[in-house]
Amino acid sequence: MNELLIHLLKIAGVIGVMLGIVAYTVLAERWVCAWMQDRIGPNRVGPFGILQPLADGLKFIFKEDVLPRHVRHKFYFTVAPMITMVPALITVAVVPWGSYLPVLGHNIKGVIADLDVGILFIFAIASLGVYGIVLAGWSSNSKYPFLGGIRSSAQMISYEVCLGLSVVPVFMQAGTLNLWNVVLYQAEHTWLVWCQPLSFVIFMVSAFAETNRTPFDLPEAEQELVGGYHTEYSSMKFAMFFLGEYANMFVASALMATLFFGGWSLPVAPLNAPATTLAVGLAHVGVFLAKTLFFLFVFIWVRWTLPRFRYDQLMTLGWKVFVPLTIVNILVSSVVLAVMENG
Amino acid sequence: MTTAFWIITIVTLLGALLAVTLRNLVHCVLSLILFFLGIAGHYFLLRADFFGTVQILIYIGAVAVLILFAIMLTRNVTGEEGPREILGMKWWSGAVIAALVAGVLLHAVRRDATAAVASSAPKPLSVADLGRALVGDWVVPFEGMAVLLTAALIGAVVIALEEVQRRR
Numbered sequence: 001m002n003e004l005l006i007h008l009l010k011i012a013g014v015i016g017v018m019l020g021i022v023a024y025t026v027l028a029e030r031w032v033c034a035w036m037q038d039r040i041g042p043n044r045v046g047p048f049g050i051l052q053p054l055a056d057g058l059k060f061i062f063k064e065d066v067l068p069r070h071v072r073h074k075f076y077f078t079v080a081p082m083i084t085m086v087p088a089l090i091t092v093a094v095v096p097w098g099s100y101l102p103v104l105g106h107n108i109k110g111v112i113a114d115l116d117v118g119i120l121f122i123f124a125i126a127s128l129g130v131y132g133i134v135l136a137g138w139s140s141n142s143k144y145p146f147l148g149g150i151r152s153s154a155q156m157i158s159y160e161v162c163l164g165l166s167v168v169p170v171f172m173q174a175g176t177l178n179l180w181n182v183v184l185y186q187a188e189h190t191w192l193v194w195c196q197p198l199s200f201v202i203f204m205v206s207a208f209a210e211t212n213r214t215p216f217d218l219p220e221a222e223q224e225l226v227g228g229y230h231t232e233y234s235s236m237k238f239a240m241f242f243l244g245e246y247a248n249m250f251v252a253s254a255l256m257a258t259l260f261f262g263g264w265s266l267p268v269a270p271l272n273a274p275a276t277t278l279a280v281g282l283a284h285v286g287v288f289l290a291k292t293l294f295f296l297f298v299f300i301w302v303r304w305t306l307p308r309f310r311y312d313q314l315m316t317l318g319w320k321v322f323v324p325l326t327i328v329n330i331l332v333s334s335v336v337l338a339v340m341e342n343g
Numbered sequence: 344m345t346t347a348f349w350i351i352t353i354v355t356l357l358g359a360l361l362a363v364t365l366r367n368l369v370h371c372v373l374s375l376i377l378f379f380l381g382i383a384g385h386y387f388l389l390r391a392d393f394f395g396t397v398q399i400l401i402y403i404g405a406v407a408v409l410i411l412f413a414i415m416l417t418r419n420v421t422g423e424e425g426p427r428e429i430l431g432m433k434w435w436s437g438a439v440i441a442a443l444v445a446g447v448l449l450h451a452v453r454r455d456a457t458a459a460v461a462s463s464a465p466k467p468l469s470v471a472d473l474g475r476a477l478v479g480d481w482v483v484p485f486e487g488m489a490v491l492l493t494a495a496l497i498g499a500v501v502i503a504l505e506e507v508q509r510r511r
Contacts, residue, residue: 117470120396127404131376134411138369146415153412157405164400177470 002106010112011093017289018092022246023053025296032297033304060239068140068232076139081233081240084132088247091122095254096180098264098285099274110264110285111180118179119171122255123164126210129248130156133212133229136241140232148228151311155216158318159209165326166202169333170259183263187272193260198329200260202322204298207252209318211245214303216314253295257288264288347388355381368414376407393470 027042027049034041042049071077098110115121130153137149170192171177174185186192193200209216225231230241257263264284265272275281309317358377365371379402386395477485 115392117392117396120393120400124396124399124404127400127408130404130408134408134415138411138415150412150415153408153415157408157412160404 006106006108007112010108014092014097014112015089018089018247018250021293021296022243022250023057025246025249025300026056026242027052028296029300029303032300036304057239060236063235065235065237068142070141071139071232072141073139076135078237080132080136080139081237081244082132083135084129084244085240085247087125087129088244088251091125091251092254094118094121094179095251095258096183096263097288098281100276101281101285102276102278109180110281114178114180116178119167119177119259122251123160126248126251127156127160129244132241132244136233137229140229142232144225145229145231148225148231152212152229155209155212155314158315159206159216162202162318162322162326163206163210165323165330166199166206167259168326168330169196169199172330172333172337179258179263183258183265184274186262187265187274190267191260191262196260196329196333198325200256202326202329203259204256206322207256208299208302209314211248211252211299213245213249213299215306215309217308249296249299250292253292253299254288256295257291261291263291348385351381351384351388355385369411372407372411372414375410376403379403379407393473
């Protein structure tokens with residue numbers, strides 16, 4: 001009974017915090033972009049505009065939900081936005097938010113599902129997200145969403161390969177696929193970004209492509225495709241696509257922090273080992289969230305700095321640059337690791 | 344355990360059946376995904392977490408997306424009409440291949456002694472064990488698969504090249 005309660009509380013906490021951050025990332029995006037373009041940004045709703053996400057949410061709920069007449073497959077049209085949103089919520093279950101939280105005699109591990117195939121599980125579930133976009137493009141039954149859907153499926157398959165191959169050296173070095181243990185390895189040794197910088201760069205760029213963010217936002221390129229795959233969507237269905245994008249950004253940021261920047265650990269005294277007191281446990285969660293928020297900021301920063309890639313450039317970069325680089329990286333890493341182990 | 348087994352089995356068979364009988368090709372692919380999910384469910388039921396996740400990753404996340412992508416590029420996708428006949432002209436060649444594959448699989452399963460004794464819950468397989476098995480005991484079939492895939496890749500390139508030359 002107690003176990004079940006702890007799990008439910010963990011799930012509620014993680015989903016609650018995540019959705020809160022997702023809502024406020026939208027606001028942060030608008031603030032940062034305003035700041036970079038020398039504008040003021042949203043400042044009307046509440047002090048400094050901090051209630052803006054609430055107003056946006058209400059607006060989306062009260063808008064009319066338009067179902068265009070040319071939509072033939074209403075079921076898939078309705079399900080598509082949900083499919084983009086849900087994978088992000090599932091994958092966050094295997095991301096370690098902290099080490100331990102010693103509360104009332106229970107030593108609670110800071111991860112919802114401590115899976116041994118952690119990262120594979122994340123890739124597997126995240127790869128389902130593309131169906132939301134493809135189904136939206138197909139079931140909308142009009143040309144711009146369709147083009148967006150096709151672009152998206154080609155782009156996501158290509159960059160999934162890079163994403164998967166880029167993290168192989170990380171796990172060869174850590175010797176485990178379990179994300180909690182990867183963080184533990186980094187706490188005991190050193191952050192993996194110092195050992196595998198190439199992996200990190202390729203992982204980050206591929207994550208941008210997988211989340212459809214600028215400079216890889218071709219599936220929804222406004223200037224060419226109206227709104228891309230979500231052109232025909234309105235009201236909460238559109239909001240789900242929107243939230244799905246930010247939720248995926250959150251997961252990608254959390255993964256970068258976990259895999260390459262030590263997750264909950266910091267290389268200073270009480271923070272570099274699993275927590276034994278509640279204060280340190282909470283500090284670990286704080287460290288993890290701070291790192292994740294930093295990468296969310298990087299996502300926004302890049303979006304308002306770089307222009308969009310052309311489609312052929314995107315494919316060339318993925319298949320002719322990143323895939324060979326990751327394979328060489330795996331080869332070099334395995335040779336170096338083997339030499340260090342035996343020599 | 345048995346209830347879960349039967350539910351997953353029914354879903355799997357339903358997906359397989361719909362995939363070959365539905366008219367709209369896109370619906371067929373989506374049923375095929377249901378079938379793949381069912382197979383992944385069976386792997387999870389057998390405590391083979393690694394195989395389950397890889398099944399989802401490869402088949403649903405890549406293969407089915409590619410099929411969907413190909414259909415979207417080549418066919419009049421918004422039309423409802425698919426092929427009219429379920430049994431095409433060369434249905435007998437399909438039947439022969441299916442019978443051959445089923446025969447080989449049946450033979451392999453029957454011969455495998457471990458399949459008969461697995462009445463208790465099998466212990467979860469670690470990824471390290473799997474890796475050792477792949478490059479140790481099973482290295483020849485593993486490399487054989489690699490050759491097969493390379494051949495398929497070259498074949499695809501040859502077909503694509505022919506098309507480019509014809510266009511010129």
